[in-house]
Amino acid sequence: MAPYRQIIQQVRQAVLTGRLRAGDQLPTVREVVTTIAINPNTVFKAYRELEHEGLVELRQGQGTFVRGGSRTVDSSELAALRRSLLRWMKAALRAGLEPDTLFALYTTALQDAQQLSEETA
Amino acid sequence: MTAVIETDGLGKRYGDLWALRNCTLALPGGAAVALVGPNGAGKTTLLQLLVGLLRPTEGRAHVCGHSPFDQAALVLPMVAFVAQDQPLYANLTGAEHFTLGRRLNPRWNDLQVRERLHQLRIPLDRPVGRLSGGQRSQVALALSLAKQADLVVLDEPLASLDPLARQEFLQTLMEAKVDSRSTVLLSSHIVGGLERVCDFLVILATANVQIAVGIDEALATHRRLVGPSSALPSLSRLYPVIFSTETSREATAVIRTDTEIFDPDWESQPLSLEEIVLAYLSRSRSDEIEASQEVFTRAG
Numbered sequence: 001m002a003p004y005r006q007i008i009q010q011v012r013q014a015v016l017t018g019r020l021r022a023g024d025q026l027p028t029v030r031e032v033v034t035t036i037a038i039n040p041n042t043v044f045k046a047y048r049e050l051e052h053e054g055l056v057e058l059r060q061g062q063g064t065f066v067r068g069g070s071r072t073v074d075s076s077e078l079a080a081l082r083r084s085l086l087r088w089m090k091a092a093l094r095a096g097l098e099p100d101t102l103f104a105l106y107t108t109a110l111q112d113a114q115q116l117s118e119e120t121a
Numbered sequence: 122m123t124a125v126i127e128t129d130g131l132g133k134r135y136g137d138l139w140a141l142r143n144c145t146l147a148l149p150g151g152a153a154v155a156l157v158g159p160n161g162a163g164k165t166t167l168l169q170l171l172v173g174l175l176r177p178t179e180g181r182a183h184v185c186g187h188s189p190f191d192q193a194a195l196v197l198p199m200v201a202f203v204a205q206d207q208p209l210y211a212n213l214t215g216a217e218h219f220t221l222g223r224r225l226n227p228r229w230n231d232l233q234v235r236e237r238l239h240q241l242r243i244p245l246d247r248p249v250g251r252l253s254g255g256q257r258s259q260v261a262l263a264l265s266l267a268k269q270a271d272l273v274v275l276d277e278p279l280a281s282l283d284p285l286a287r288q289e290f291l292q293t294l295m296e297a298k299v300d301s302r303s304t305v306l307l308s309s310h311i312v313g314g315l316e317r318v319c320d321f322l323v324i325l326a327t328a329n330v331q332i333a334v335g336i337d338e339a340l341a342t343h344r345r346l347v348g349p350s351s352a353l354p355s356l357s358r359l360y361p362v363i364f365s366t367e368t369s370r371e372a373t374a375v376i377r378t379d380t381e382i383f384d385p386d387w388e389s390q391p392l393s394l395e396e397i398v399l400a401y402l403s404r405s406r407s408d409e410i411e412a413s414q415e416v417f418t419r420a421g
Contacts, residue, residue: 001340001391002316002336002337002340002341003316003317004337005337029299033295033296033298033299034292037288037292037295037317037318038295038318039298039317039318039319039320040295040298040299041152041153041298042317042320
């Protein structure tokens with residue numbers, strides 16, 4: 001996966017799980033570069049796309065901040081989803097699936113689910 | 122983005138041997154460009170043509186709008202170049218190198234890089250001949266950055282460095298890029314980790330450019346397909362197959378495509394940058410073997 005997509009995914013996840021809340025500031029490009037030795041163009045690109053999605057906003061001279069009204073998943077709902085996924089995984093392992101096969105099954109099912117939700121939308 | 126480097130049919134021949142041929146490139150300004158390929162592919166020849174150290178045998182090169190060989194006086198102030206052996210004056214200290222740089226270059230600014238060298242605890246009062254290889258490469262990089270050039274060209278800067286020194290080197294380079302619009306062109310035969318620091322990729326093999334593309338685009342448009350060997354011919358009619366291997370039953374193909382593959386015959390997997398580079402290098406290797414076999418057949 002392209003590094004700028006990894007950054008986007010990490011920020012999205014952090015917002016979704018509530019680790020980042022509305023009004024929180026994302027690290028500056030310089031901070032990211034000095035922490036993980038990454039191309040500043042990559043960080044700019046990721047932040048621009050997140051801004052375009054409406055997840056964050058650029059405040060001139062201040063930095064990049066998480067916007068209010070972003071969709072987050074309630075922590076109890078998240079815990080419930082995790083529990084049901086765990087049940088599914090236990091059943092798959094009991095059925096004799098290797099982790100690789102299990103992962104492949106998960107990936108194809110996810111693709112099917114996305115396709116279905118696109119069709120209904 | 123306007124191109125900082127443009128070449129058109131650029132070639133260099135040494136005696137009977139072409140070190141570089143038909144090289145046509147447009148490299149975007151402000152990018153960090155990785156020039157990758159095996160040893161002997163022509164990387165150093167291309168870099169030396171771009172900084173005016175070599176005269177082209179054919180074609181032309183433009184750097185910042187001028188010919189680096191014929192208009193060296195215009196191009197050289199805008200270009201910083203660190204050759205592979207990192208030539209520094211062994212008897213001079215780091216501080217003395219900075220003095221030299223300041224007196225010889227109009228746009229010199231070494232404030233930031235000296236701070237970085239201090240942070241890395243590299244002594245500037247010691248002859249650079251007595252520094253470690255990693256420390257010397259940091260001093261050479263610092264000098265090239267202090268020049269405030271529009272284009273920084275680094276020939277195999279990572280080759281002689283251990284993993285930690287490599288990390289520190291790339292860190293210095295990327296931190297400098299935060300405040301600067303300069304273009305960086307670095308050659309390397311080590312590919313791992315380059316997708317983090319570079320945004321443009323040029324693959325060179327057997328004296329020819331195999332592909333020149335943005336790294337995000339390269340990662341998004343190359344797929345590995347695994348499927349039955351019998352389906353390989355029809356696949357190669359639909360997509361450009363970069364490289365394929367097959368056994369009697371199963372085939373693996375690396376293809377370039379803008380769309381996702383939904384063919385039930387083929388399982389589609391994403392590739393890392395290293396795997397993409399390997400596919401292009403394997404292709405050029407097998408082309409080479411095929412060509413030499415043709416010569417033998419004709420000779421026989």
